[in-house]
Amino acid sequence: MAGYSWQQFYYKSTDYKYRLDNNAALSEKAPAGELFLVSFFGRVNYSYDDRYMITATLRRDGTSRFSNNKWGLFPSVALGWNIGNEAFLKDNDVLTTLKMRASWGQTGQQGVGDYYGTLATYYTNLLGSWYQFGGQMINPITALGYNADLKWETTTTWNVGFDFGFLNDRITAGIDAYWRETTDLLNHIPVPALGNLTNYLDSNIGSLVNKGIEFDINAIAIDSKDWTWQIGGNVAWNNTKITKLTASPDDLTGIETGGISGGVGNNIQMHQVGFPPNAYYVYEQVYDADGRPIEGEYVDRNGNGKIDAGDKYFYHKPAADVTLGVNTTLSYKNWTLAASGHGSIGNWVYNNVASDGEMLADLWTNNFTSNRLQSSLYSNFGQACYLSDYYVRDGSFFKIDNITLGYTFPNLFKSRKLERSLGLNIYATVQNVATFTRYDGLDPEVFEGIDNNLYPRPRTYILGLKFNF
Amino acid sequence: MKTLKYIFAGLVLAAGLSSCIGDLDVTPIDPSKNTADKALKTADDYYSLLAQCYTGFAVSGSYGPNGDNNISGVDGGFSQYYRGRYHLNGLTTDEAVCGWNDKTLQDLHGLNWTNSDVFVTAFYYRIFYQISACNEFIRQAQKATVELPEKDRWIAEARALRALCWLDAIDNFGNVPFADETASVGADAPRRIAREELFSYIESECRDLIDNSALYGMKEAPYGRADKALPVMVLAKLYLNAEVYAGKKMYQECADVLAELSGYSLHGNYAELFLADNDRCTDEIIFAIEQDGEDTQSYGVTNYLIFASTGGTMDTEQVGISSGWGGIRMTSKFYNYFTSSDRRRLFWEEGQKVEIDDISDFTNGIAFFKFKNITSSGAPGKANGFVDTDFPVFRYADALLMKAECAKRGANVSDALEAWNKVRERAGVSTAASMNDVTLDMIIEERARELYQEGWRRSDLVRFGLFTSGKYLWDWKGGIKGGRGVGEHFNLFPIPNSDKMTNPNLIQNPGY
Numbered sequence: 013m014a015g016y017s018w019q020q021f022y023y024k025s026t027d028y029k030y031r032l033d034n035n036a037a038l039s040e041k042a043p044a045g046e047l048f049l050v051s052f053f054g055r056v057n058y059s060y061d062d063r064y065m066i067t068a069t070l071r072r073d074g075t076s077r078f079s080n081n082k083w084g085l086f087p088s089v090a091l092g093w094n095i096g097n098e099a100f101l102k103d104n105d106v107l108t109t110l111k112m113r114a115s116w117g118q119t120g121q122q123g124v125g126d127y128y129g130t131l132a133t134y135y136t137n138l139l140g141s142w143y144q145f146g147g148q149m150i151n152p153i154t155a156l157g158y159n160a161d162l163k164w165e166t167t168t169t170w171n172v173g174f175d176f177g178f179l180n181d182r183i184t185a186g187i188d189a190y191w192r193e194t195t196d197l198l199n200h201i202p203v204p205a206l207g208n209l210t211n212y213l214d215s216n217i218g219s220l221v222n223k224g225i226e227f228d229i230n231a232i233a234i235d236s237k238d239w240t241w242q243i244g245g246n247v248a249w250n251n252t253k254i255t256k257l258t259a260s261p262d263d264l265t266g267i268e269t270g271g272i273s274g275g276v277g278n279n280i281q282m283h284q285v286g287f288p289p290n291a292y293y294v295y296e297q298v299y300d301a302d303g304r305p306i307e308g309e310y311v312d313r314n315g316n317g318k319i320d321a322g323d324k325y326f327y328h329k330p331a332a333d334v335t336l337g338v339n340t341t342l343s344y345k346n347w348t349l350a351a352s353g354h355g356s357i358g359n360w361v362y363n364n365v366a367s368d369g370e371m372l373a374d375l376w377t378n379n380f381t382s383n384r385l386q387s388s389l390y391s392n393f394g395q396a397c398y399l400s401d402y403y404v405r406d407g408s409f410f411k412i413d414n415i416t417l418g419y420t421f422p423n424l425f426k427s428r429k430l431e432r433s434l435g436l437n438i439y440a441t442v443q444n445v446a447t448f449t450r451y452d453g454l455d456p457e458v459f460e461g462i463d464n465n466l467y468p469r470p471r472t473y474i475l476g477l478k479f480n481f
Numbered sequence: 482m483k484t485l486k487y488i489f490a491g492l493v494l495a496a497g498l499s500s501c502i503g504d505l506d507v508t509p510i511d512p513s514k515n516t517a518d519k520a521l522k523t524a525d526d527y528y529s530l531l532a533q534c535y536t537g538f539a540v541s542g543s544y545g546p547n548g549d550n551n552i553s554g555v556d557g558g559f560s561q562y563y564r565g566r567y568h569l570n571g572l573t574t575d576e577a578v579c580g581w582n583d584k585t586l587q588d589l590h591g592l593n594w595t596n597s598d599v600f601v602t603a604f605y606y607r608i609f610y611q612i613s614a615c616n617e618f619i620r621q622a623q624k625a626t627v628e629l630p631e632k633d634r635w636i637a638e639a640r641a642l643r644a645l646c647w648l649d650a651i652d653n654f655g656n657v658p659f660a661d662e663t664a665s666v667g668a669d670a671p672r673r674i675a676r677e678e679l680f681s682y683i684e685s686e687c688r689d690l691i692d693n694s695a696l697y698g699m700k701e702a703p704y705g706r707a708d709k710a711l712p713v714m715v716l717a718k719l720y721l722n723a724e725v726y727a728g729k730k731m732y733q734e735c736a737d738v739l740a741e742l743s744g745y746s747l748h749g750n751y752a753e754l755f756l757a758d759n760d761r762c763t764d765e766i767i768f769a770i771e772q773d774g775e776d777t778q779s780y781g782v783t784n785y786l787i788f789a790s791t792g793g794t795m796d797t798e799q800v801g802i803s804s805g806w807g808g809i810r811m812t813s814k815f816y817n818y819f820t821s822s823d824r825r826r827l828f829w830e831e832g833q834k835v836e837i838d839d840i841s842d843f844t845n846g847i848a849f850f851k852f853k854n855i856t857s858s859g860a861p862g863k864a865n866g867f868v869d870t871d872f873p874v875f876r877y878a879d880a881l882l883m884k885a886e887c888a889k890r891g892a893n894v895s896d897a898l899e900a901w902n903k904v905r906e907r908a909g910v911s912t913a914a915s916m917n918d919v920t921l922d923m924i925i926e927e928r929a930r931e932l933y934q935e936g937w938r939r940s941d942l943v944r945f946g947l948f949t950s951g952k953y954l955w956d957w958k959g960g961i962k963g964g965r966g967v968g969e970h971f972n973l974f975p976i977p978n979s980d981k982m983t984n985p986n987l988i989q990n991p992g993y
Contacts (some may be wrong), residue, residue, distance in 0.1 A: 042512055127507070133509055140776065143776075144771060145703050154551070210553060265982040371582065395582065
C-alpha cells in the first residue's frame with residue numbers, strides 16, 4: 013500500500029481600530045500564517061499461515077516549518093507471532109490466545125513554535141512603535157530572531173508485547189515494554205545574548221530516553237442469563253530522563269523552562285542531563301518548629317554562606333511515574349450500571365495560584381485592596397516566594413470519571429407490518445464524579461505541571477433518552 | 482493506447498505532487514512580516530531598518546506599548562531600555578525608592594539582588610538586543626544591492642547608538658559577551674570580552690566616529706538623529722569612569738574630548754527641559770530618545786518616570802496624565818540636598834512626608850515633579866495615557882559638571898570654573914569665585930541636584946566610591962531604615978544566570 017497526504021494549516025486574525033472623528037488608524041494588525049505538511053508513505057504486510065506476520069512502513073514527511081531541513085525519513089518494522097495458532101497451543105482450552113509482538117520504528121515531530129521560525133524575517137512596526145526623524149514619521153522595520161538550523165525531532169521506539177486470551181477470551185490481557193529515545197528534541201529556550209535578534213528561540217535542544225511497561229486486563233467476571241459483569245483495568249509505569257543537551261557540552265548546565273505567572277520572567281523548571289524533563293528547580297524551604305514555612309529562608313545547599321541561584325535543586329517533576337485506569341459494567345436484565353476512573357501517581361504540581369496569591373504585601377498597596385488566598389494565613393508570606401519548593405506539591409490522584417445507570421426498553425413499540433420496532437434507552441450519567449488527592453489546588457491534573465491558568469473541569473449530570481429505530 | 486493513458490495519468494500525478502512539494506517553500510503571509518527580498522528592497526526600507534536602532538530605545542516591541550516585545554520571557558514594560566536603565570541606576574541609589582511589590586523590585590533599592598534577578602536580567606538582554614539590532618542594520622546596509630544615498634552616515638549612526646549601549650554594558654555589567662556586525666545571526670555563542678578590552682574597543686569606536694565618520698556634524702542632524710556629539714559624550718563618560726572600568730585615570734582625556742563639543746549652551750529655564758515640548762530645547766539637549774502620545778508609546782522611558790512618580794494627592798492634570806502608578810519618591814537624604822531657592826527643586830510636597838518609614842506607602846518620601854506631560858505653555862500633551870516628553874540622554878549641563886569634576890581630579894581645564902558657575906547660576910544658587918572653593922563632595926551633590934531621574938546616579942556614586950560603602954548612607958540602603966554598607970561586588974551587576982548557563986564563554990562577576 014502506498015499513500016500521500018497534503019495538509020495546510022492556516023490562521024489569520026485581524027485587529028483593526030480607527031478613530032471615529034477623522035478615521036485615522038489606531039491599530040492595523042493582521043497576523044497570519046500558514047504551514048504545509050506533505051507526506052509520502054508506503055506499507056508492506058506479509059502474513060504466513062496466520063502465524064507469522066511482518067509489517068514494514070516507510071514515511072517521508074515534509075514540513076514548511078523547517079526551511080533548511082524540510083524532509084524527514086521515518087521507517088518502522090513490526091513482527092507478529094501468533095503463538096496460539098501453533099500446533100502445541102491450538103487446542104488448549106485455557107490459554108486460547110497468545111500473540112507476541114515486537115517492533116522498531118521512528119516517528120518525527122515538528123509541531124513546535126512559529127511557522128516561520130527558521131527564516132530571517134523583518135517586521136514592519138505597527139502603530140505606537142513608530143519614530144520621528146526631524147518631525148518626519150518613519151515606520152521602522154524590526155529584524156526578528158530565527159533559528160535556520162531547526163530540524164525534525166525524531167523518536168525511535170523499541171517495543172515488545174504479548175497478548176493473552178484465557179477461557180475462550182473471557183479474560184484478555186496485554187503487556188508491553190518499550191524503550192523510546194527522542195533526539196533533536198524541540199523546545200523554546202533561552203539563546204545566548206548577542207548571538208541572535210532575540211533571547212528565546214525554538215531549538216533542537218538534545219535527547220531524552222523514555223522507558224516503560226504497560227499492562228492491561230479485561231475480564232468478564234459473570235456471564236449468566238440475567239447478569240453480566242465486565243471489569244477492565246490498565247496500569248503503566250513510565251520513566252523519562254534527559255540524556256543529552258546540545259547546548260551543554262559538559263552536561264553540567266541545564267536549560268531553564270516553565271515560565272510562571274506573577275514573578276515576571278521567572279522559570280520554575282529546568283531541563284538537565286540525568287533528570288526528567290521539566291523537573292522543578294527550586295530553593296529548599298526552611299520550616300519553623302510548627303512546620304510552617306519561614307518567609308525567604310532557604311537551605312544554603314552549596315554552603316557558600318548566602319542564598320543564590322547555586323542553592324537551587326531538582327525537586328520532583330510533572331510527569332507521573334504510574335498511570336492507571338479502571339472501568340466496569342454491570343448488567344442485570346435490562347439494567348446497566350457502568351463506571352470508569354483513572355489515576356496518576358508521582359506527578360507533582362507547582363501551585364502557581366498559591367505562590368502568586370498568598371503575598372500579603374499586596375493586600376493593601378497605594379490605596380487599593382486585593383483579595384488574598386485563605387492559605388496565605390498559613391504560609392504568612394509578606395512577599396511572594398515564587399521559587400520555593402513549598403509550592404511544589406504532590407499531585408497524585410484518583411478520579412472517578414463517569415458513572416452511568418441505564419435501563420433499556422428493547423421493544424417499546426413494534427410494528428409487524430414494517431418489521432420494525434422502537435427501542436428506548438433511558439440513562440442517567442454523572443461525569444467527573446469525584447477526585448481523591450492530597451493536592452490542595454483546584455485540580456491536580458495539570459498539563460506540564462504549572463497550575464496557574466486551569467479552566468475548571470465541570471461536573472456534569474446528564475439524563476438521557478436514546479431511541480433505537 | 483492504454484499505456485499512453487497510464488503515462489498521462491503518471492505525468493498528471495507527478496505534476497500534482499511536485500507542486501505540492503513546492504508548497505513547502507513558504508514565505509510569510511502576514512502583511513507586516515517579510516523576508517529580506519521583500520522587506521529590504523528600497524533605500525527607504527533600509528532607512529526604516531535604521532529607525533529601529535533608535536526605536537529600540539523608545540519602545541518595547543513592534544506594536545504599541547507592550548505588543549510583540551523584542552525580548553521574550555519578560556514583561557514588555559519591565560524590559561523597556563530606559564526603564565530598565567532606571568531600575569538599575571536610579572532605584573538602587575539615594576535618589577529614589579519605588580513602592581511596588583513587583584517581583585524582586587525591592588531588592589534593587591536594598592542593594593541585595595541576585596544573579597537571577599528579573600530586572601537585572603531584563604536590562605541585560607535589552608542592551609544586547611539593541612546592540613544586535615544595530616549589528617544587523619550594519620550587516621544588511623553593507624551588503625545592500627540597492628544604492629543607499631547616505632549609506633556611510635547611516636552605518637555610522639548605528640555604530641554610535643551601539644557605542645551608547647556598550648557604555649551601559651561596561652558600566653553595569655563589566656565583563657560581557659561581545660559580537661559586532663561581522664558575526665552572523667545564530668552563530669556560535671559570542672565570546673567574552675573583559676572590561677579593559679571592552680574599554681579599548683569603545684574608545685577606538687568613538688574616536689573613529691568623531692574623527693573619520695560620515696556622522697552629521699554637531700547640531701546639524703535632524704531632531705532625534707545622532708550627530709558627532711553622541712560619540713563625544715559616550716567617550717567622555719568612558720574617560721570619566723576610566724578608573725572604575727579600566728583602572729586608569731583619564732580625566733585629562735575626558736576634559737579634552739568634552740572640549741570638542743561645540744554649539745551647545747544651557748537652556749534658560751531648567752524645568753522646560755523635561756516637558757512635553759522639550760524637543761525644542763536643542764540648545765542644551767545633546768541627544769534624546771523620543772516619546773509620542775500617539776505614535777511612540779511605551780511603559781518605559783519618560784512614560785515610566787512620569788506615571789510611576791505620580792501618586793498620592795498629586796494633581797494629575799498638572800502632570801498631564803490620566804492617573805499615576807504611585808511608585809517612585811526620593812529619600813530624605815536626597816531631599817535635603819536642595820535649598821528652597823534652587824530652581825531645580827521640582828518636587829510635589831503636599832500630602833507627602835520627608836521620612837520613608839514604609840517604602841510601599843507612596844506618601845512616605847517627597848515626590849518628584851520634574852518630568853511632565855504638559856508643554857512649556859501649560860497645555861497638556863497629545864494624549865493623557867502616553868506622554869510626549871522626550872528623554873534627554875545627554876545634556877550640556879552634564880558635560881559642564883564633568884568638566885568641573887575633571888578639573889578637581891587633576892586635569893587642566895581652562896573653563897572649569899565657568900562651567901561650574903553656569904550650572905549654578907541657572908539654578909539660582911550661589912556661584913564660586915575660584916575652583917579652590919569647589920570640592921569633590923560639592924560636585925557629587927551638584928550632580929544629584931542637576932541630573933536626578935536621568936539615570937546617572939549609580940554610575941556617579943560608584944565613581945566616588947559611595948555606592949556600596951558604609952560611609953555614605955540613605956534610607957533603606959542595604960534593606961534597613963537607617964541604611965548600611967553592602968558588599969563591594971554590588972558595584973557591578975551579575976551576568977544573569979540564564980545567559981551564564983546558555984553561553985559557556987561567560988565568566989560570572991566576582992561575588993555572585
